[in-house]
Amino acid sequence: MQQAAARFADYLSRNRLRMTRERRVILEQVLAVGKHFDVDDLLVHMRNGGLRASRATLYRTLAHLVDSGMVHKVEMAKGQARYEPMLGRHHHDHLVCLKCGEIIEFESPEVERIQEEVCRRKRFTMTGHTHQIRGYCRRCSSR
Amino acid sequence: MQQAAARFADYLSRNRLRMTRERRVILEQVLAVGKHFDVDDLLVHMRNGGLRASRATLYRTLAHLVDSGMVHKVEMAKGQARYEPMLGRHHHDHLVCLKCGEIIEFESPEVERIQEEVCRRKRFTMTGHTHQIRGYCRRCSSR
DNA sequence: ATAACTGCAAAAGGTTTGCAGTGAT
DNA sequence: ATCACTGCAAACCTTTTGCAGTTAT
Numbered sequence: 001m002q003q004a005a006a007r008f009a010d011y012l013s014r015n016r017l018r019m020t021r022e023r024r025v026i027l028e029q030v031l032a033v034g035k036h037f038d039v040d041d042l043l044v045h046m047r048n049g050g051l052r053a054s055r056a057t058l059y060r061t062l063a064h065l066v067d068s069g070m071v072h073k074v075e076m077a078k079g080q081a082r083y084e085p086m087l088g089r090h091h092h093d094h095l096v097c098l099k100c101g102e103i104i105e106f107e108s109p110e111v112e113r114i115q116e117e118v119c120r121r122k123r124f125t126m127t128g129h130t131h132q133i134r135g136y137c138r139r140c141s142s143r
Numbered sequence: 144m145q146q147a148a149a150r151f152a153d154y155l156s157r158n159r160l161r162m163t164r165e166r167r168v169i170l171e172q173v174l175a176v177g178k179h180f181d182v183d184d185l186l187v188h189m190r191n192g193g194l195r196a197s198r199a200t201l202y203r204t205l206a207h208l209v210d211s212g213m214v215h216k217v218e219m220a221k222g223q224a225r226y227e228p229m230l231g232r233h234h235h236d237h238l239v240c241l242k243c244g245e246i247i248e249f250e251s252p253e254v255e256r257i258q259e260e261v262c263r264r265k266r267f268t269m270t271g272h273t274h275q276i277r278g279y280c281r282r283c284s285s286r
Numbered sequence: 287a288t289a290a291c292t293g294c295a296a297a298a299g300g301t302t303t304g305c306a307g308t309g310a311t
Numbered sequence: 312a313t314c315a316c317t318g319c320a321a322a323c324c325t326t327t328t329g330c331a332g333t334t335a336t
Contacts, residue, residue, distance in 0.1 A: 079222020123281035131274045138266035
């Protein structure tokens with residue numbers, strides 16, 4: 001946790017940005033709220049802890065956290081974004097349950113390899129990708 | 144083209160929906176406008192051809208075309224949707240150029256296979272997926 | 287002191303919806 | 312004669328932005 005704060009502080013100072021109380025609190029809550037969350041989850045979580053920050057500041061700070069690489073932004077359908085802290089974790093993609101909203105992670109080096117090959121063949125410079133499988137999780141399928 | 148109209152008509156009647164002038168025109172224009180388009184492209188294309196339909200009707204009709212399987216909806220980041228006619232074509236995914244907006248298609252049976260295996264392992268019932276690679280196309284990379 | 291930051295409320299931007307009138311079956 | 316469809320304008324929803332006041336450096 002200290003570590004994360006230090007890393008963010010470092011990112012901020014390298015970009016001539018400032019470490020404010022809001023940013024400290026938001027980072028701490030992002031780490032506390034768990035794996036996958038959206039802005040509302042975070043807001044609710046913060047309120048329950050008696051903390052607050054405006055939506056605008058949440059969005060602005062999350063953008064910096066994403067930019068620093070400490071948090072990933074996952075674009076869902078209809079322009080809703082979810083976020084996930086990436087501290088020391090590595091890349092993965094998602095299975096999204098359409099009924100209960102559960103998000104299951106998966107990773108496949110094979111898929112990564114194929115992606116790179118596709119890009120090579122098409123002379124395409126990849127900067128990122130999105131790979132989501134939608135459907136019903138084990139629990140929701142069985143009813 | 145006749146064929147497409149017949150297929151849509153069939154879908155409509157099976158769902159107790161009606162074949163209207165607007166729907167006929169929209170289907171025809173969807174086929175004419177080409178591979179990947181968004182609602183604005185379609186609207187502009189129609190206006191250039193002296194045809195028209197309200198945005199609301201475009202959205203409503205596209206939803207039916209998607210439901211009928213004749214058109215695929217591709218969710219892009221930030222809640223913008225694009226559509227592509229699927230007549231007799233089969234599934235593929237996309238490379239999206241962040242600079243010029245070009246969309247390059249690719250397909251990989253291997254990735255499909257891996258997806259199925261991931262789902263089996265996680266006991267997940269897949270109903271669809273999204274797989275996009277973002278970056279810069281050949282032209283845009285080289286400048 | 288400077289320039290970045292914050293909250294607020296307004297704006298944006300794509301999509302959806304309620305309604306009253308129109309039209310397919 | 313029904314009941315679905317259409318256009319319009321308003322409503323939606325998440326995210327972004329302008330502004331005036333606040334605060335880290």
